Amino acid sequence: MIIIKEYERLISLFSLVDESKKELVDTLIYQAAFMKVELDKLQGQIRKYGAVQISTKGSQRQTEAAKYYTKLVNSYGTVIKTLNTILGTQVDDGDDAFDEFLKRAAE
Secondary structure: OHHHHHHHHHHHOOOOOOHHHHHHHHHHHHHHHHHHHHHHHHHHHHHHHOOEEEOOOOOEEEOHHHHHHHHHHHHHHHHHHHHHHHHHOOOOOOOOHHHHHHHHHHO
8 A cells, every 4th residue: 555655656746748658657656666665664674673783703794674775775766767867858847946046157
């Protein structure tokens, strides 16, 4: 249920995107939603148990949750960047304050 809510949140961002492109990225959007939910769960585990295990001999190593989190957050970032690129080519939200600042600075 949490994945579906995140999926619906993400898909709503694509309301202005051409329907054929939206169909192409639908699976990617679902995967992003899944990864987001998994990342949240892993963060909870890391907060509760830590990201590092210390052995009885004093050596340290990353927990499995922390290893998986690191890999998953990189994959999630790639997926979000891809989706943002698709979204960015479709949506023109006009100039914001930063764009106006850059225009003034260039004059």
